[in-house]
Amino acid sequence: MSPEEGQAWPEGLMDDRSAPDAGSPDGRRRESAGVLGDELTAVLHRAVHQAAHRLEAVAAAVYLLAPDGGELRAAVIGGSPPSVLTLPGRMKLDSPYASARALAGQSVALLAEPDPLSEPERGALAYPYTVASVPLEAEGHRFGSLTVLRTEDSGDYTEADCRGLTRIGDRLAVLLAGLHARGATIAPGCLPVLVPVFGTEPSAVAGEQAVVRGVPGVPGSAGMTLLYALQRLTDLLNRATTMEHVVGTAEFCVMAPMRARALALTSAAEGRLWVLGHSGDSGDLVSELHGSALLADTPAARAMRGRALFVHGSSRPPSTGRDLDAEPGDPSSGVPRDGGDGRHAAAYLPLVGSRHVVDLPMAGAAPIVGVCCLSFDGPRTFPPEERAVLTMMAGLLGAAVQRIQLSAARHVLAEGMQRRLLPAVLPEAPRLPTTARYRPAQAASEAGGDWYDVITMPDDRVMLVLGDVEGHTLESAAVMGQLRTSVAAYATEGHGPAALLERTDQLLSRLGTELLATCCVVAVDTGTGVAEVALAGHPAPLARLSDGTVRPLWAPANVPLGLHGRTPYRSQEHTLPPGTVLALYSDGVHEPDRDDVVARLAAEGRGAGADLEILADRLLTDAPGRRDDAALLLARYEGADDSAAPRTARFHIHRRDLRAVRAARGFVRGCLGDWGLADLSDDLELIASELVTNALIHAGSDVDLRLRASRDRVRLEVRDSDSDPPVPTAYSLTDEGSARAEHGRGLYLVDALAHTWNTSPSGRGKTVWLEMEIPGVAAAARQSVE
Incomplete structure (x- = not known):
């Protein structure tokens, strides 16, 4: 006996024979809108409950046509939390979802791909599942569809599964037609009704980590515990204003609850992935991800195509076996090895921007802005509850990353535009x-x-x-x-x-x-x-x-x-x-x-x-x-x-005119000679040539060289239009660092020879300045003060 045959439907809902005369006072009360609405909810609840148990699904739902007939909306969703939250709340009739296809084709619709959308519309729902759906039609009326969702590792839907789901759907359609004949409005509410339907709690495979959450043996406790982490993530991300906030929140609400060893958030730009932030023992993970090509055959690159990838770290294939068959430590897998023969589980989650995690509008493509990568200490499974929560967490992280990146880009654009409107340098x-x-x-x-x-x-x-x-x-x-x-x-x-x-x-x-x-x-x-x-x-x-x-x-x-x-x-x-x-x-x-x-x-x-x-x-x-x-x-x-006024001089150098460095040395030598300070010429000429060269190479702008001699000291300034301060680094291990470093002896010479030096903003650029004491004069001034 099948489960649906062993559980009776609510009494009085099998047909219209038990309905009282609608013309009697009792009949009018019986056929009130409120009563019919309660009966409709009970019928849908029973169908969802039986479908979930009959097909061992993690979630089941009834989708009904909207009042205008233009889309399907979820009326009742049943399952264990948080899997019930992964189903879309609405969908267009011509969408590729199984629920819409079943109603359009008037037959069972199966969907074995995690992402039903075409490549231009990638990233709709990155949770790995398989779906079966049957239409709800009876007595010439089209009501919607009955849909079940179960994890990919549960196996394909058999012919017996399809027949069982069809029987439940046909029976539900007959009941809906009866309610419709009695005046009930068969339409979804503003929000779907969610009901708990608990199955067997998953257990870990031998030799793999078993993450115990909630109270063992209490159905739904593990899922509710995970939902708390999801709620905390939502709250903290709503208040995040910087990428550091997002990474810290991901560490607290994603990495820690999932018992991950390392976490890395990446962003896609210029055909590559770039690490935005990381936490934990993430050195190997960062080295694998940072700068990796999006076209490479790696888990992170595949996740950028809209598919969440879960690597178990054992010899058996990962949960998305059709998409990934890589072992930890394999360079093409992107899963780091912790030395020895240890194998590590990993999760690669697409960060989908501008997406709601419960109700997915199909009006446009949701951009995938990056990938959230988690690595673990050893083999482990990813139960349905974890996959559902990780998918929703990735959606929240993606929206936060996109929001902060757009805000930062607007801020940089606005600041850059405003700086361009300010003076490049102030006149002497x-x-x-x-x-x-x-x-x-x-x-x-x-x-x-x-x-x-x-x-x-x-x-x-x-x-x-x-x-x-x-x-x-x-x-x-x-x-x-x-x-x-x-x-x-x-x-x-x-x-x-x-x-x-x-x-x-x-x-x-x-x-x-x-x-x-x-x-x-x-x-x-x-x-x-x-x-x-x-x-x-x-x-x-x-x-x-x-x-x-x-x-x-x-x-x-x-x-x-x-x-x-x-x-x-x-x-x-x-x-x-x-x-x-x-x-x-x-x-x-x-x-x-x-x-x-x-x-x-x-x-x-x-x-x-x-x-x-x-x-x-x-x-x-x-x-x-x-x-x-x-x-x-x-x-x-x-x-x-005028006798106490400082002596000043200025020398302008056009951008990229490296030949003018020699002229800059001559300018310094000539000014100091005219001012009777030739003893300082050798040191200041050397420093000037180094700083001018660095400015011409790294700033890429015109350069102003200024000399100012007061009573006891000489000040030299080199001004350019690049606001980034110079980095006193003799060498760098990365191309990015090398491009921004001050190579050669420039700042080291300044530090060794000058009495004091610094760098400061100047207009929309910067000034590197130094001061050298005039021998004898400065010492005499100090003695007079003492």
Whole structure:
């Protein structure tokens, strides 16, 4: 006797003979929508229960036609958790799923491939299973299909299996037709009803690991335990904002519960897999995966085609035997060997981006963004519960990886675009050295509107400008670029700060934007020390005097640019004592939860001394969670006494012009000779040639070489347009490291010969600078201080 024959169907649902007269009061109550709905649920439940037991399936489901007839939707799903969650919630009638094919072909439909979709639509469901489905048709009505799902290692469906499933489906169709005749609506609900149907708990094969979860002998306990790890993974990935967060979450919620030895997350790019992060004893796994070709015949490459691969690590074939027949330690398998004769199980899970793990819409292809790889200490099996959970975990990881990669790409694009709108290098101004810093908001992925500029004028004036366009959008960056260009043009024409802001406000009103902008303009007369300040709703600049006192340079606040007010912009003049440091800054430097910028300028100024680069680095640290862009422009007024003014010189080198290195040495030799510092020439010539060569080779941009001699020291700067700092590494074991390393003697010579040196951002590039003391003068200065 078959299971379905040994279990009676609910009484009164076999036919219509027991139904009371619909015209009687009792009949009207009996035929109410609520009662018929309960009967429909009971009928579907019984069919799912019997189908799962009859065919020893891990899950069974009834799919019913949607009210509009355009798709099939799951009405009732039965099985053991978490396998029940792997079935799609809906599917189009012309989809290649067995449930849709059975209804379309009016016959039993078998599906032996884990992925029913064609190659252009790969990655729909990477859980290894086999499916059988029968149509539900009776008395001229098409209701849907009855589907069972069982693991691949359960064997093929026999003719007896198909006949048994057909009998259950035919009986269910007759009952549905009877309910329909009595007025019931045979349609799926908004969500499928899930019911537990427990089979025999899987046991480990002799000699293979048996991972015990839950309470032994309690059906469903192991699956519910795994579902907790899935829920924790979902919660933590929703809060992940970096790839480090994703890898740490995978270690805690995937690697640890599965008792894996190692984990690696990879991403596909340029035809290869690249390791995003790894954990555990993963050295062999990383070496096998990082940079491996997607076209290679390896498990990871095969997983990229949409198939989850499970290698048992024993002599028997893996659970996807039709796809993989490789032994651990075989170079083509990608499964590392732990030395000796030990064999290791492994799992290769495709990371499918933009996919829901329960309800799979068929509107488009879900991209496979990478592979999650797990390796284990020895042979082990992968029971259905583990495979289901691992598949769903891979889906969640794939969506998180894709989201973070897209966010990072947008952030890099926005930051790069904004940096291209900022000055490549700041001009050299006599008696007014400057430096600038820019840090994008870490909480925003779009471009911001902060900008700064230093504009030299023909009458010994230098215009310092720092502004902020509201918002973090591409429009903000575009408006910022237009304002910076207009401010530079008006300043070059000789307009003062107030007139400059007024003209810029008029220009902004003609740009057709509703964005506002704030701005601070300081025109410094380097001959007299007079600084004229004009504001457009921006914080006033700060002045740090030589005695350490910090005070704002007051000026009328005026209105932001873009309000088009009738009140003219006004300015205020101040006289700067020699040694005064000016600080222009945007809101991001002075966030509410950080120390007051005035106090920080006073405190950091004492430690930085006269070095603007060190002071800028200390004032603008990379605070985690920065909510707004931060721009900082520093300038030091050195006084109007020409006899005490530093001597400066600049030499420009065009990109890739390696022949100019010799000319750079001659420039250094000539300047030092003219300044009476020929004793320093040999060392500085050697350092200059090394740094210029490195900049030309690695930065690929124009290079500025600058010399500045003050009373007791000489400063040499090499500026380029590459923001990546130099790496003082003599050699690298990888091509990637070699491409970014500073080869030769450059930084080692600087470290050995210079009194002090560092590298710092400069505009949208960087500056490598060093200082060498003038013999005798510096020693005398130290003795006088002592």
